[in-house]
Amino acid sequence: MVVTRFAPSPTGYLHIGGLRTALFNWLWASRNGGKFILRIEDTDLQRNSEEATEAILKAFKWVGMDYDELFYQSQRFDIYKEYIQKLLDEDKAYYCYMTKEELDALREEQMKRGERPRYDRRYRDFKGTPPEGVEPVIRIKAPLEGDIVFEDGVKGTIVIKAEELDDFIIARSDGTPTYNFVAAIDDALMNVTHVIRGDDHLYNTPKQIIVYRALGFSLPKFFHVPMILNEEGKKLSKRDGAMDVMEYKREGYLPEALLNFLVRLGWSHGDQEIFSLKEMKELFDPHDINRSPSAYNLSKLQWLNSHYIKNSPNDRLVAELEDFGVYLESHDRKEILLDALKERAKTLKELAQMAKEILKEPESYDEKALKKATKGDYRKILEDFLSKIQEGEYHLPVDFHEAIEEVVKANDIGFGKIGQPLRVALTGKLGGPDLADIMAVIGKDEVVKRVKRFLDYTK
RNA sequence: GGCCCCAUCGUCUAGCGGUUAGGACACCGCCCUUUCACGGCGGUGACGGGGGUUCGAGUCCCCCUGGGGUCACCA
Numbered sequence: 001m002v003v004t005r006f007a008p009s010p011t012g013y014l015h016i017g018g019l020r021t022a023l024f025n026w027l028w029a030s031r032n033g034g035k036f037i038l039r040i041e042d043t044d045l046q047r048n049s050e051e052a053t054e055a056i057l058k059a060f061k062w063v064g065m066d067y068d069e070l071f072y073q074s075q076r077f078d079i080y081k082e083y084i085q086k087l088l089d090e091d092k093a094y095y096c097y098m099t100k101e102e103l104d105a106l107r108e109e110q111m112k113r114g115e116r117p118r119y120d121r122r123y124r125d126f127k128g129t130p131p132e133g134v135e136p137v138i139r140i141k142a143p144l145e146g147d148i149v150f151e152d153g154v155k156g157t158i159v160i161k162a163e164e165l166d167d168f169i170i171a172r173s174d175g176t177p178t179y180n181f182v183a184a185i186d187d188a189l190m191n192v193t194h195v196i197r198g199d200d201h202l203y204n205t206p207k208q209i210i211v212y213r214a215l216g217f218s219l220p221k222f223f224h225v226p227m228i229l230n231e232e233g234k235k236l237s238k239r240d241g242a243m244d245v246m247e248y249k250r251e252g253y254l255p256e257a258l259l260n261f262l263v264r265l266g267w268s269h270g271d272q273e274i275f276s277l278k279e280m281k282e283l284f285d286p287h288d289i290n291r292s293p294s295a296y297n298l299s300k301l302q303w304l305n306s307h308y309i310k311n312s313p314n315d316r317l318v319a320e321l322e323d324f325g326v327y328l329e330s331h332d333r334k335e336i337l338l339d340a341l342k343e344r345a346k347t348l349k350e351l352a353q354m355a356k357e358i359l360k361e362p363e364s365y366d367e368k369a370l371k372k373a374t375k376g377d378y379r380k381i382l383e384d385f386l387s388k389i390q391e392g393e394y395h396l397p398v399d400f401h402e403a404i405e406e407v408v409k410a411n412d413i414g415f416g417k418i419g420q421p422l423r424v425a426l427t428g429k430l431g432g433p434d435l436a437d438i439m440a441v442i443g444k445d446e447v448v449k450r451v452k453r454f455l456d457y458t459k
Numbered sequence: 460g461g462c463c464c465c466a467u468c469g470u471c472u473a474g475c476g477g478u479u480a481g482g483a484c485a486c487c488g489c490c491c492u493u494u495c496a497c498g499g500c501g502g503u504g505a506c507g508g509g510g511g512u513u514c515g516a517g518u519c520c521c522c523c524u525g526g527g528g529u530c531a532c533c534a
Binding site for chain 2: 007008009011041042043044046047048100103107111114115116117118137155158159160161163164168169171172173174176178179180183198199200201202203204224226227229231233234235261264265266267268270271272273290291292293294295296297299300301302303304306310343344345404408414415416417418419420422423429430431432433434435
């Protein structure tokens, strides 16, 4: 069975790059009818926080990614201890009594000599009496010579010389195990078959392989996914705007748009751009992941988002808009409103803004729009229109449309002559949905009220 | 700096020795239209440079250049 996992350390929110690797793992498990594990890597008691874990779980929930199992490494220390002891017993790991200060000094000296800083293995075969008052760390015996070779599903064959590695620490002096050790143990114990992760982990892989071998575990397949760059092609950082996945929710993005955007970063399927969740699950294959890093680009995300908004049923939009302060549930013209608006919104936030601009009478009139709207005999035209609609029943867009047509005909003018002043009177600015739709949404009385107010204002 | 990875339009990418180098976003123009959008049609625009291999290289090899990653008692 295919088993994948996403293993974040809870030190902050879930960021966009993390979400993509999680997505890749999730999709691959799903495609194979396998299992997707979420594993919280909280072995460093100093750094991780419960809020961060909550934030990650919340983000998963928002995008709709479900996991089959959830683990916290902090609850598995007993297991790790057992394996550390096993390595100690088998002489594959050892206590190292070098203090942090001594290590720092060694590093500094090595740097001065132009060497690569690393532990010199001085306690590897230490048989004497340990120094007093030093709580030792435990190091693993890494191979002294040869190469560590593995096949990466994205990058191809990776060869790391043994000299590049040192006897890295598997347990801190306080007894807690470290990342490279526990990651390997858990991936093995949880029967993870495909490790898909950021390529910043490429160098951890040989270290983890050392652990696998020392314990006789069989290796999973590795896929190291290139990082996501910012729009300038540099490393993505907090300054590049939205890093937190939940920020996209706040900005009015639909989760399916975000996922669609992310799945196409570093992966493609011919010329296809739009992928439903179902299609992603059927088509995604980590073997097709690109070898080169890709840059984040907001306008593509916006395009995708507007696509998904356009294709959302109105009742979904009604529900989504409540997060943005627009409540349409009981509005009897919400279908007309939403149909007119969803064609032109890039985000839910914009959609909400546009809805508000129609539902509420304008607080002010845009200066430029005012100039354009108050040319010629706009007053007479608007007054004609007013007396026209005050006579009869006007409810549907077609009713209002007819009213406009009649005024146009009676005055022998173009549609624009009444369109512009009417639009500004109604919404305070140029641009926006069909006038007849707007009027049907707000109703005849409100139309009359707004036009009168406009006439008054421009007197 | 050592080691490693990467390199097609501005961006995401297709390409897997022989293509007028294709698509998408963005941008520009035209059409549709009461406006703004949507939509339709069209356009600008790329194989980083230099050597090889080959009858023939975006595709294979080497070098350069340029990006990126990594060198913790973090993960």
